[in-house]
């Protein structure tokens with residue numbers, strides 16, 4: 001990982017947990033979702049995967065654990081998180097006390113067909129081994145292969161100097177080819193641009209977490225690096241050069 005990605009996914013993940021703990025339990029899930037999912041996106045993914053109480057949900061690249069916690073609260077799934085950054089693993093344990101394994105999504109320390117369902121949200125574009133990550137999801141999720149992705153995809157290949165450091169956005173066509181090469185097929189596909197607006201209260205809680213972190217760490221180089229990364233993604237999304245794509249997959 002690059003320094004900027006370490007800042008964003010390791011150190012800032014721990015700061016997120018610290019800020020959420022100060023603000024209180026109502027802030028844990030929105031804080032833990034700062035990296036990607038809105039309530040409407042998560043509701044759609046949960047619905048399409050037909051997740052039900054007691055089922056295991058693998059979250060590959062689970063970050064601070066907010067999306068897994070949202071699903072656990074919404075439908076009673078039992079999450080298992082895999083995440084390569086130690087700071088994010090500690091943050092997820094601290095906020096949600098889920099089982100978290102420190103590993104790459106392309107080398108999951110999980111037996112074949114061991115979980116009922118899996119998702120990987122906002123992760124694919126941050127890893128060089130995109131096919132490896134998908135192949136591992138296929139291997140570890142039992143048939144019929146209930147797998148979901150949230151992917152930041154490029155309309156056209158994005159020039160390297162416009163990409164946040166270490167990111168590699170697949171094109172839509174590239175994403176379709178990756179899915180096929182991994183032995184998977186698309187069951188449903190929706191762009192995040194079509195989703196209902198994010199509730200004001202959710203945004204207010206995320207802003208409160210961000211403000212608390214900025215107050216404490218705003219002058220640090222790590223904070224500036226992480227902010228720069230997320231601003232670059234924000235700019236690409238605003239310009240329509242990158243879009244958020246949600247895919248529901250199954251074994252081919």
Ligand SMILES: C[S@@+](CC[C@H](N)C(=O)[O-])C[C@H]1O[C@@H](n2cnc3c(N)ncnc32)[C@H](O)[C@@H]1O
Pocket residue numbers: 009032033034035036037060061062063064065066067082083084085088103104105106120121122123126127128133
């Ligand atoms: C944008 S964050 C999303 C976190 C979380 N999925 C969410 O939606 O809130 C991307 C996450 O992917 C993780 N990551 C990066 N490379 C990875 C890899 N090769 N395998 C699994 N996770 C990875 C990062 O450490 C980070 O936690």
